[in-house]
Amino acid sequence: MALQSSTALARRPQSFTQNWSAYAFLTPALIILFLSLLLPAAATVVMSLTDISFLRPTNFVWFDNYIKLVSDSRFRQAVGNTAYYTVGVTLPTMALGLLAAVALNGKLRGRIVFRTIFYLPVLTSLIAAAVVWMYVYEPYSGPINGTLTQLGLPPQPWLQSPNLAMTSLIVMAIWRDFGTAMIIYLAGLQDIPKDIYEAARLDGAKTKDIFFRITVPMLSNVTFYLMIILIVQTFQVFGAIYVMTNGGPLGSTETIVFQMYQTAFGYTEFGYAAAMSTVLFLAILLFSIIGTKIMRRGES
Amino acid sequence: MSDIAQVAAPAAPTVSFQQRWWPLAERAIGYGLLIFAALATITPFLWMVSTSFKTDAETFQFPPNFIPNSLVWQNYIDAIAGPDTGRQLINSLVFALGSTVSNMLFCALAGYALARMQFKGKNLIFALVVGLLMVPAQSQIVPVFLIVQRIPFAGGNDWLGNGGTGLLNTYWGMILPTAATPFGIFMMRQFFSRIPIEYEESARLDGAKTFTIFWRILLPLARPAMAVLGVLSFQSAWNDFIWPLILTSQREMATLQIGLQLLQSGPDARWNVVMAMATLITLPVIIVFLFAQRYVIDGAVTSGVKG
Incomplete structure (x- = not known):
């Protein structure tokens, strides 16, 4: 029996037999990706050209939604807020992640404990983190203002002031994300050949020079990968804002996805929300391309 | 001199x-x-x-105490005894475990096909998976919601997907869009590519079928990568807030994350009970992580980045 099937296998063109089982292996995953990502992405573009809503029959309005977006001052504020948040989170997160990774890469005593502590915020659910930080930022009984008062400094309305609220959200996001950056950089550091460092040390290079002349350039691919992940993720910030500020005060923490959520599920204007989503996707693409360009220039 | x-x-x-x-x-x-x-x-x-662990009065004290005066375990009892907490725990577990199991199975199957099989359209499908890594998933919630609502024959829908509520407010609707991810497929493909081909060839010479080779030989070898994928999938579903929030309008279908948000924003929210609930929700993920730490830290990124 075994002999029979192996001769059959040998006679048949092998790629043909494998062909069909490969599709069977792929089908479940591809159906899910189609329903959860591909079709929605296409549907978003189509919907953005309509006035689809629960309120009336759907009509094609072509680019009306986009024209409306350009003159929508609330949306423009959301774009500005989102860009500020993205830059404010991404750069410090990468810098802190890199420093932590370099510090904990060697044979330092207690490195596992430090790594675990730095990674804990990544494991925390967004809602748990948001709820805890709301209390940390609490103007009257929170620990930050408590400490400030004991040091004789004025307490601040962290989430209640239009000038401070977005920055407070950024600080929380850096706290939650830099563990991810650290882990990814740690993996990148393992790929740098050890003899480069030994050669540099023998030549009398200083720690600072080794960091900037060897470590940072050798990690540029990892930095690029990380930057893309962080941009895609921070551009879509929603949960923390929904829980902590609800877009306020005075719209100072309204981001694109937050407005999209409100437009779709608050006012059931799905077409207009889809136009926002399309703009968001293009913005992420643009940021990624600009990021790539800057990286390339830095390398040469 | x-x-x-x-x-x-x-x-x-x-x-x-x-x-x-x-x-x-x-x-x-x-x-x-x-x-x-x-x-x-x-x-x-x-x-x-x-x-x-603080008393109600202590949570409003200024300046605040960093170490509570006494340990008030009652806060934990109050958090657990909430009317919907049991139901929310079940919902969270079904969602997280369903998403984890389906991710491990479907991503491993697809990753193996992309790593080891020859078939028409292979490069195209792999390029598609990599391209979908870039699609901002959270900004797709509106169409995903509409698609889940319009699944034909579900929840009173006709064959065109009209008329009913589709998979809204169901476990299937919750799990389906998270049941496989481009990242998971990519990670498993990278892992399977690195397993020496000899393992399969000797089995194939013995006449084993493709699925048997996959199930009996390759899957056991992929245990570290499967552990990583499992932990990451569990964590992402357990911690997910936005998707269950949008999908569920019925109180019985809310997850623990939604429950925590409702508890915090409720009219008689007490910080100590809210924090007890937050602690309870955070613990399972941290415990899972501490057990699988080796695998996760070493494996997650090595399979993801090094390629």
């Missing part, structure tokens, strides 16, 4: 002084910064746990 002695004599101790003390000072500064960063990172957790 005396010139050399004069120059060398003062120089020698300076060099050895620097050699001896500078690395130590550097190390001390490094440790200091690390300890400071670790304290800053862990403070919100300590604050969460500390508050969860």
Whole structure:
């Protein structure tokens, strides 16, 4: 029996037999990706050209939604807020992640404990983190203002002031994300050949020079990968804002996805929300391309 | 001769002084910064746990206590005894476990096909998976919601997907869009590509079928990557907030994350009970992580980045 099937296998063109089982292996995953990502992405573009809503029959309005977006001052504020948040989170997160990774890469005593502590915020659910930080930022009984008062400094309305609220959200996001950056950089550091460092040390290079002349350039691919992940993720910030500020005060923490959520599920204007989503996707693409360009220039 | 002695004599101790003390000072500064960063990172957790044991009055005290005066376990009992907590726990578990199991199975199957099989359209499908890594998933919630609502024959829908509620407010609707991810497929493909081909070839010579080879030989070899995928899938579903929030309008279908948000925003929210609930929700993921830490930290990124 075994002999029979192996001769059959040998006679048949092998790629043909494998062909069909490969599709069977792929089908479940591809159906899910189609329903959860591909079709929605296409549907978003189509919907953005309509006035689809629960309120009336759907009509094609072509680019009306986009024209409306350009003159929508609330949306423009959301774009500005989102860009500020993205830059404010991404750069410090990468810098802190890199420093932590370099510090904990060697044979330092207690490195596992430090790594675990730095990674804990990544494991925390967004809602748990948001709820805890709301209390940390609490103007009257929170620990930050408590400490400030004991040091004789004025307490601040962290989430209640239009000038401070977005920055407070950024600080929380850096706290939650830099563990991810650290882990990814740690993996990148393992790929740098050890003899480069030994050669540099023998030549009398200083720690600072080794960091900037060897470590940072050798990690540029990892930095690029990380930057893309962080941009895609921070551009879509929603949960923390929904829980902590609800877009306020005075719209100072309204981001694109937050407005999209409100437009779709608050006012059931799905077409207009889809136009926002399309703009968001293009913005992420643009940021990624600009990021790539800057990286390339830095390398040469 | 005396010139050399004069120059060398003062120089020698300076060099050895620097050699001896500078690395130590550097190390001390490094440790200091690390300890400071670790304290800053862990403070919100300590604050969460500390508050969860405080009395009501103590949570409003100014300036606040960092160490509670007494341990009020009642807060945890109040958090668990909420009318919907049991139901929310079941919903969270079904969602997280369903998403985890389906991710492990479907991503492993697809990853194996992309790593090891020859078929028409392979490069195209792989390019598609990589391209979908870039699609901002959260900004797709509106169409995903509409698609889940319009699944034909589900929830009173006709064959065109009209008329009913589709998979809204169901476990199937919750799990389906998270049941496989481009990242999971990509990660499993990278892992399977690195397993030596000899394992399969000897099995194939014995006449084993493709699925048997996959199930009996390759899947057991992929245990570390499967552990990583499992932990990450569990974590992402357990912690997910937006998708269950949008999908479920019925109270019985809410997850623990939604429950925590409702508890916090409710009219008679008590910080100590909210923090007890937050502690309870955070613990399972941290425990799972501590057990699988080796796999996750070493494996997650090695399979993801190194390629």
